[in-house]
Structures are given as structure tokens and as C-alpha cells.
Amino acid sequence: xxxxxxxxxxxxxxxxxxxxxxxxxxxxxxxxxxxxxxxxxxxxxxxxxxxxxxxxxxxxxxxxxxxxxxxxxxxxxxxxxxxxxxxxxxxxxxxxxxxxxxxxxxxxxxxxxxxxxxxxxxxxxxxxxxxxxxxxxxxxxxxxxxxxxxxxxxxxxxxxxxxxxxxxxxxxxxxxxxxxxxxxxxxxxxxxxxxxxxxxxxxxxxxxxxxxxxxxxxxxxxxxxxxxxxxxxxxxxxxxxxxxxxxxxxxxxxxxxxxxxxxxxxxxxxxxxxx
Amino acid sequence: xxxxxxxxxxxxxxxxxxxxxxxxxxxxxxxxxxxxxxxxxxxxxxxxxxxxxxxxxxxxxxxxxxxxxxxxxxxxxxxxxxxxxxxxxxxxxxxxxxxxxxxxxxxxxxxxxxxxxxxxxxxxxxxxxxxxxxxxxxxxxxxxxxxxxxxxxxxxxxxxxxxxxxxxxxxxxxxxxxxxxxxxxxxxxxxxxxxxxxxxxxxxxxxxxxxxxxxxxxxxxxxxxxxxxxxxxxxxxxxxxxxxxxxxxxxxxxxxxxxxxxxxxxxxxxxxxxxxxxxxxxxxxxxxxxxxxxxxxxxxxxxxxxxxxxxxxxxxxxxxxxxxxxxxxxxxxxxxxxxxxxxxxxxxxxxxxxxxxxxxxxxxxxxxxxxxxxxxxxxxxxxxxxxxxxxxxxxxxxxxxxxxxxxxxxxxxxxxxxxxxxxxxxxxxxxxxxxxxxxxxxxxxxxxxxxxxxxxxxxxxxxxxxxxxxxxxxxxxxxxxxxxxxxxxxxxxxxxxxxxxxxxxxxxxxxxxxxxxxxxxxxxxxxxxxxxxxxxxxxxxxxxxxxxxxxxxxxxxxxxxxxxxxxxxxxxxxxxxxxxxxxxxxxxxxxxxxxxx
Numbered sequence: 001x002x003x004x005x006x007x008x009x010x011x012x013x014x015x016x017x018x019x020x021x022x023x024x025x026x027x028x029x030x031x032x033x034x035x036x037x038x039x040x041x042x043x044x045x046x047x048x049x050x051x052x053x054x055x056x057x058x059x060x061x062x063x064x065x066x067x068x069x070x071x072x073x074x075x076x077x078x079x080x081x082x083x084x085x086x087x088x089x090x091x092x093x094x095x096x097x098x099x100x101x102x103x104x105x106x107x108x109x110x111x112x113x114x115x116x117x118x119x120x121x122x123x124x125x126x127x128x129x130x131x132x133x134x135x136x137x138x139x140x141x142x143x144x145x146x147x148x149x150x151x152x153x154x155x156x157x158x159x160x161x162x163x164x165x166x167x168x169x170x171x172x173x174x175x176x177x178x179x180x181x182x183x184x185x186x187x188x189x190x191x192x193x194x195x196x197x198x199x200x201x202x203x204x205x206x207x208x209x210x211x212x213x214x215x216x217x218x219x220x221x222x223x224x225x226x227x228x229x230x231x232x233x234x235x236x237x238x239x240x241x242x243x244x245x246x247x248x249x250x251x252x253x254x255x256x257x258x259x260x261x262x263x264x265x266x267x268x269x270x271x272x273x274x275x
Numbered sequence: 276x277x278x279x280x281x282x283x284x285x286x287x288x289x290x291x292x293x294x295x296x297x298x299x300x301x302x303x304x305x306x307x308x309x310x311x312x313x314x315x316x317x318x319x320x321x322x323x324x325x326x327x328x329x330x331x332x333x334x335x336x337x338x339x340x341x342x343x344x345x346x347x348x349x350x351x352x353x354x355x356x357x358x359x360x361x362x363x364x365x366x367x368x369x370x371x372x373x374x375x376x377x378x379x380x381x382x383x384x385x386x387x388x389x390x391x392x393x394x395x396x397x398x399x400x401x402x403x404x405x406x407x408x409x410x411x412x413x414x415x416x417x418x419x420x421x422x423x424x425x426x427x428x429x430x431x432x433x434x435x436x437x438x439x440x441x442x443x444x445x446x447x448x449x450x451x452x453x454x455x456x457x458x459x460x461x462x463x464x465x466x467x468x469x470x471x472x473x474x475x476x477x478x479x480x481x482x483x484x485x486x487x488x489x490x491x492x493x494x495x496x497x498x499x500x501x502x503x504x505x506x507x508x509x510x511x512x513x514x515x516x517x518x519x520x521x522x523x524x525x526x527x528x529x530x531x532x533x534x535x536x537x538x539x540x541x542x543x544x545x546x547x548x549x550x551x552x553x554x555x556x557x558x559x560x561x562x563x564x565x566x567x568x569x570x571x572x573x574x575x576x577x578x579x580x581x582x583x584x585x586x587x588x589x590x591x592x593x594x595x596x597x598x599x600x601x602x603x604x605x606x607x608x609x610x611x612x613x614x615x616x617x618x619x620x621x622x623x624x625x626x627x628x629x630x631x632x633x634x635x636x637x638x639x640x641x642x643x644x645x646x647x648x649x650x651x652x653x654x655x656x657x658x659x660x661x662x663x664x665x666x667x668x669x670x671x672x673x674x675x676x677x678x679x680x681x682x683x684x685x686x687x688x689x690x691x692x693x694x695x696x697x698x699x700x701x702x703x704x705x706x707x708x709x710x711x712x713x714x715x716x717x718x719x720x721x722x723x724x725x726x727x728x729x730x731x732x733x734x735x736x737x738x739x740x741x742x743x744x745x746x747x748x749x750x751x752x753x754x755x756x757x758x759x760x761x762x763x764x765x766x767x768x769x770x771x772x773x774x775x776x777x778x779x780x781x782x783x784x785x786x787x788x789x790x791x792x793x794x795x796x797x798x799x800x801x802x803x804x805x806x807x808x809x810x811x812x813x814x815x816x817x818x819x820x821x822x823x824x825x826x827x828x829x830x831x832x833x834x835x836x837x838x839x840x841x842x843x844x845x846x847x848x849x850x851x852x853x854x855x856x857x858x859x860x861x862x863x864x865x866x867x868x869x870x871x872x
Binding site: 053057078091093109114165168 | 399480490491497
């Protein structure tokens with residue numbers, strides 16, 4: 001098992017109320033799997049990704065990576081785990097003022113020494129440039145290597161973000177809504193690219209998506225999230241209407257559950273009365 | 276629906292509304308009378324007596340000063356003195372800026388909250404990672420920066436004069452400490468301000484803090500850091516021009532000397548030379564800043580500046596440029612840059628080993644030792660009460676005078692107002708347009724003059740008119756602030772959106788009506804914000820006016836240094852630190868209140 005999650009919770013402390021983003025998630029993902037996560041905005045998908053790439057800590061429950069408990073890792077082990085997990089974000093999170101090549105090279109920071117980083121910041125080593133150009137080639141950006149990242153189009157930026165994650169040579173690829181801000185044709189192309197790049201090299205892929213059709217077409221396993229828990233976890237062939245209804249119930253507020261004070265609720269009622 | 280809700284709320288609170296309004300009105304009245312009382316107190320403690328300005332003697336001495344200015348002394352001997360003084364001022368500014376970067380950058384990195392205290396880089400760490408001490412160190416570093424910043428630059432220079440001896444070395448070190456504090460704080464803020472999403476992405480890929488700083492934070496922060504450092508150089512240049520008043524070298528020494536020898540022609544030469552230096556620097560830094568936003572990706576901003584300075588004549592195209600030429604040109608620029616810095620360090624006296632001389636180090640150590648413990652004798656403390664409030668009074672009344680001057684001149688220096696409707700063809704005759712241009716450029720010239728002569732020089736001039744004391748300091752601050760605020764007001768008025776003004780103009784409004792109905796409502800938040808910020812600056816300045824006879828705490832500092840009471844000096848520094856800290860808090864709250872009101 002690459003990931004084992006047992007009753008994982010994540011609570012964000014905010015003023016007046018605590019926001020429970022994840023509420024007991026149980027999930028197992030084995031090496032080489034391709035999993036799609038679906039669910040409405042605010043059900044905790046992004047939070048889940050931040051736990052899976054160890055940029056945040058779970059509040060409760062057990063999260064294991066390759067059989068090792070994440071909560072007991074040392075700083076060095078955490079960094080090593082982050083290096084083996086590549087993450088692609090919805091808004092790609094590129095460094096705007098760096099060139100395409102430099103952004104791709106950023107993916108290798110985890111395996112460089114500080115001295116090598118400084119040297120490469122001034123002028124990149126030949127070997128590193130070759131690796132980066134190979135990866136940029138595979139996402140179709142080789143000819144743009146000198147362009148500033150913020151001068152790329154949305155689809156190109158997303159491909160660059162994928163290239164940066166690939167530069168890590170990761171065992172696991174995580175992609176949080178990688179196509180949410182792209183048009184349907186581009187979304188299809190990017191999803192295709194991700195799946196192809198990952199399955200070619202037998203990596204594990206976990207992607208969160210809005211489009212159910214996209215998920216069903218490309219991913220053998222689909223996990224539905226609702227209110228911070230796993231609502232269903234099925235083969236995509238057996239996905240049915242009821243399951244989708246459960247996850248995408250339109251009439252129920254599905255934003256984060258707020259454990260707020262009671263006055264909040266009663267005030268809400270008062271406003272209703274006033275209407 | 277919302278309106279109904281609001282109505283409901285009003286009904287629910289029912290009868291209490293008139294009562295509340297009454298309480299509010301009463302509170303307002305109390306606030307207004309407290310304000311008036313405070314202003315009267317300020318007026319009284321700053322010993323403002325406008326009648327002194329109109330006494331025959333005052334007028335006569337101002338007149339003889341003005342007449343003495345002309346003609347400026349352009350004899351070869353004095354020109355040589357002037358050039359040397361300007362060169363020394365420039366060298367002090369260069370050295371102090373380089374050193375302030377050396378001080379500010381490490382402290383700024385250490386003070387950054389993103390790197391050491393909160394945010395994305397911390398949420399994923401386990402407790403065992405052994406980083407408990409670093410947030411404390413980071414906070415301490417921030418507090419240290421606050422302290423370096425709060426003590427006025429001239430006081431730092433004075434401390435070094437006592438510590439390492441008279442001359443430009445002391446001045447450069449003093450400015451380095453003061454501006455190191457400013458730069459460190461600004462750097463930390465810029466680092467904390469960058470888009471945190473790339474930071475998170477690199478963190479998620481296993482990069483260390485140092486790597487994240489190098490590849491995600493500094494590329495984003497680079498342009499702003501460089502721009503602010505350029506601005507800081509300009510500030511150092513201004514400050515370096517008055518260091519001579521406390522015996523720390525530069526052109527101020529010559530100005531002070533010529534003033535005291537009544538050689539006003541020399542004063543004019545020196546001031547003209549200094550204004551020329553300032554405008555040259557202004558033009559250069561504006562040019563560099565404009566270039567900063569363009570350039571090849573991934574280059575450090577300084578390097579980009581170097582290259583752009585060279586390629587000024589041709590349009591900047593990063594990809595169309597041959598690499599070899601760019602490399603050679605950049606190298607030459609770096610060489611010039613490095614030579615200038617080296618020459619400055621040499622000129623200031625870093626090469627003659629004075630800084631590492633045992634005698635001087637011993638003297639500095641003795642000076643430091645003599646400051647501890649601070650003098651907390653009750654008699655001394657109570658003697659500080661009056662100068663303390665005098666300092667506040669000078670800054671408040673001075674700022675008010677500055678507001679009056681600035682507000683009077685600003686409309687004439689606002690191109691959108693002065694040249695109103697000249698775009699409508701045939702509306703104005705050539706003569707009319709000429710008259711308007713004359714008004715506009717005259718107003719600009721006056722504001723530039725008021726602003727580019729440093730406060731301390733204004734103090735000396737005002738002393739001629741009204742004699743030693745806080746009133747001279749108040750007038751000096753008022754005149755200088757008038758120039759600064761007038762320019763800021765005019766720029767603010769010019770920058771506000773033009774659509775509503777065009778609508779007013781189309782309906783036949785005259786300039787004054789446009790000013791009050793079109794511009795004032797839009798510009799008000801910015802104007803008040805600038806004014807409040809300027810008051811804070813003036814408070815710092817008014818703590819040092821006394822060094823040249825302008826009243827306030829500076830006078831006590833001067834006396835105690837002369838007498839060698841260094842323990843009292845430490846107390847005074849602590850008082851100034853507290854005062855500036857309090858002013859910081861007040862202006863923060865004021866600006867937030869005024870922005871929302």
C-alpha cells in the first residue's frame with residue numbers, strides 16, 4: 001500500500017468556529033493505481049491532497065505512506081516523502097518571474113544540495129538542462145524554454161506544472177483539480193497527458209476532478225467525497241446515479257461543516273423570520 | 276430582502292435610537308474639545324509666536340540673508356571645496372547603503388514570518404523537528420530592526436561621532452545602522468508579501484527553506500527589493516547632506532560653516548550643487564526603476580538593471596540579443612559599479628585601518644560602557660517632560676503649517692486642474708495658456724525648493740528670523756513639509772480617475788468646483804494617509820532639530836553629549852524609541868480609521 005488512511009480528520013482553527021475539513025476519511029491506495037476523487041467544492045479535496053503530500057498534518061487518525069506513519073517522520077524523512085510525491089495544483093503555483101526551464105528545474109530542488117541550487121540558479125548544469133528538456137519535450141513545451149512562466153497561456157502553464165512535478169521523478173502524482181480552469185477540449189488533453197505520463201512509468205496517480213464523465217473515461221477507480229468523508233469508493237463501471245446524487249445533492253449546503261456557536265444558527269433563523 | 280432585514284433590525288432596537296444618537300453627539304463634542312485643547316497645548320509648548328516673524332529685526336535679517344545669497348560664490352577655490360564636499364556626500368551615501376544592505380538583508384531574512392514563523396512552510400512539520408528556538412530568534416530580530424529604525428539617523432551618526440571620532444566614517448556607519456533597520460524591515464515585508472502558492476509548490480516537492488528562498492521567494496521579491504534599495508539610497512543621500520551638522524562629514528559641514536561665517540553666497544553654491552546631485556540621482560533612479568519591470572526571465576534584478584542601463588538606447592529584447600555581447604557589457608557595468616563602491620569605501624577611510632585601530636576600539640568600548648546603566652534619576656527624568664512635549668508640539672504644529680503650505684500650492688501644481696479645458700480647441704488664447712503654464716511651473720519650482728533644502732538647513736535660516744528655540748524648528752518643519760506634501764497632494768490629484776471629472780467639466784464646472792466636487796472626494800483617503808504618515812516622519816525629525824538649536828529633545832541630547840553624560844544619552848534614546856513606537860501605533864490606527872470613515 002502506498003497510502004493507508006484510517007479515520008483521518010483535519011480541523012482548521014478559525015475565529016469563533018472551527019472548520020472541520022476532513023471528518024474521518026478511510027482510504028487505501030496501492031502502488032500503480034489511478035484514482036479519481038470527485039465531490040463538490042469545499043468537501044475537503046484540497047485538504048486531503050495537502051495531507052497526502054505532507055504539506056499539512058492531520059489533526060486526528062492515522063496516515064501512513066509506504067507503511068510508515070507520517071506523524072512520526074523526522075524532518076528529513078518528511079522532505080524525502082515530499083520529494084517522492086509530485087503535486088499539480090489547480091492554479092499551477094508556478095514562479096511567475098522565472099523562465100519555463102527554471103520552473104521545470106525547480107522540481108529537482110529536493111534532490112539538490114544548496115550549493116548546487118545556487119550554481120544552477122546562475123547557470124544550470126548541462127546534465128540538469130538535458131533532463132529538464134526531456135521532460136519539457138514530453139509535455140510539448142520544449143520550444144518555450146526561455147519564456148517567462150507568466151507569459152504562458154493557461155493550458156501551457158498547467159503543462160509546465162506537470163513537467164515540474166515530473167522532474168521530481170515521483171512515485172506518486174497528485175493533481176488537485178488540474179483542469180478546473182480550462183476549457184473542455186484542453187481539460188481532456190491535459191487529463192490524457194497526465195494519465196499517459198503516469199501509466200507509462202507505472203506511477204500512482206490521484207486526481208480530483210469536477211467532471212464525472214472525464215473521471216469515468218480515464219480512471220478505473222472513483223472515490224466520492226461528501227462532507228469530509230468518503231461517500232463511496234467504487235470501480236468506475238459500477239458508478240451509478242444514486243451515488244452521484246449522494247455526492248452532488250443540490251439542495252443541501254455542502255460547504256464545510258461549521259461547528260459554530262449556537263447563536264449563529266439561531267440568528268440564521270431570525271433572519272429567515274424577518275423575511 | 277436585505278432592506279427588509281435592516282428595517283426589522285431598526286424596529287427591534289426601537290426606542291433606543293435617539294438616545295444613542297445623543298450619546299454619539301456628546302462623544303463627538305468631547306472629542307472635538309479634547310482635540311482643540313491638545314492643539315492649544317502644542318501651540319503653547321512649541322512657543323509659537325507668529326508676531327516674531329513681523330518684527331522689524333526679523334524681516335531685516337531674512338532680507339540680508341536673501342540678499343547675501345546672490346551672487347553665489349563661484350570662485351575656483353570654493354568650487355573645488357564644493358566638488359569635494361559633494362563627492363564626500365556621495366561616498367557616504369554609497370558606503371552607508373552598501374553597509375545597510377549587509378545589515379538589513381540577513382536581519383530581514385531572519386525576521387520574515389513566512390520563512391520562520393507561520394504559513395505554508397510550517398503546517399506540515401512534526402513536533403520533533405527541533406525548531407522551537409527559531410521563531411523566538413526571528414521575533415527578536417524583528418524587534419532589533421524596529422529599534423534601529425526608531426532612533427533617528429542623525430542620533431546614530433552622533434553616537435558614532437562620539438564613539439569613533441569626527442568625520443565621514445562616523446556618518447557612514449550611523450546611516451548604515453539607521454537605514455539597515457529600515458531596509459531589513461522592508462525586505463522582511465516584501466518576502467512575506469510574495470505569492471505564497473509557488474512557495475507551497477516547492478515545499479511540496481521536498482525543497483528546503485534555503486532553496487525555497489532562493490528559487491520561489493527571491494525571484495518574486497527581486498524587483499521590489501531593488502526598487503526600494505534605490506529609494507533608500509536616495510534617502511541616504513539626503514541624510515548624508517546634513518550629517519555635517521553633527522560633525523560627521525559631507526556637504527552639511529560646509530553649509531553649516533558658511534552659514535555661521537555669514538558667507539551666504541557660498542551657502543547658495545553648496546545648496547545648488549546638492550540640489551543638482553539630488554536631481555541627477557532622481558533622474559537616474561527613475562530611469563532604472565522604469566527599466567526594472569522589463570527584462571529577461573530568471574535574471575537577478577540587479578543584473579537586469581546593469582544590462583538595461585547599457586541597452587538604454589535600443590529597445591530591450593531579451594531573445595534577440597547576442598549572448599556574448601550582453602555578457603561583456605554586463606561585466607563592464609559590474610566593473611564600474613564595483614570600482615565606484617570600492618572608491619567610496621576608500622574615500623570614507625576604511626582603508627587606513629582606523630576602524631580596527633586598538634585606540635579607537637578602546638574608545639568606542641569605553642563610550643558604550645559609560646552609557647550603562649542608563650540615568651534614571653528622578654530630577655533628570657522630570658526635566659525631560661517639557662522637551663518631550665515640545666518635540667510632539669513641534670511636529671504637530673509644523674505638520675499643520677506644512678498642510679497649509681502644501682494645500683495652498685498643490686492645486687496650482689496639478690496639471691489636470693491648471694490646464695483644465697485647454698484641450699477644447701479655441702477655448703483659451705495663447706496668452707492665457709502661457710499664463711497658466713507660468714503658474715504651473717512656478718508652483719512646481721517653489722515646491723521643489725521647499726522640499727530639497729533639508730529641514731536642518733531650514734532651521735538655520737529660521738533661526739535668523741525668529742531666533743533660537745522651538746519656534747524656529749516648528750517653522751522649519753512646516754516649510755519643508757509644505758514642499759513634500761504639496762508635491763504628494765498634486766500627484767494624488769493628478770492620479771485620480773478622470774471620468775467623473777470629465778463629466779463635471781462637461782456640465783460646465785470651473786476649476787475650483789472641479790477641485791471640491793470631483794477631486795476631493797476621490798482623493799481624500801490618499802491625502803489623509805500621506806499627511807498622517809508625514810506627521811510620523813516629522814515627529815522623528817523634531818527629535819533632532821535641537822542639535823542645531825531648534826528645540827525639543829535634540830537640544831538635551833546635544834547638551835549631554837557636550838557634557839559627556841553618556842548614561843543620560845541612553846535614557847534619551849530610550850525615550851525617543853518609546854515616542855516613535857507610540858507614534859507608529861497611533862498612525863496605524865488613525866490611517867485605518869480615516870480610510871474607513
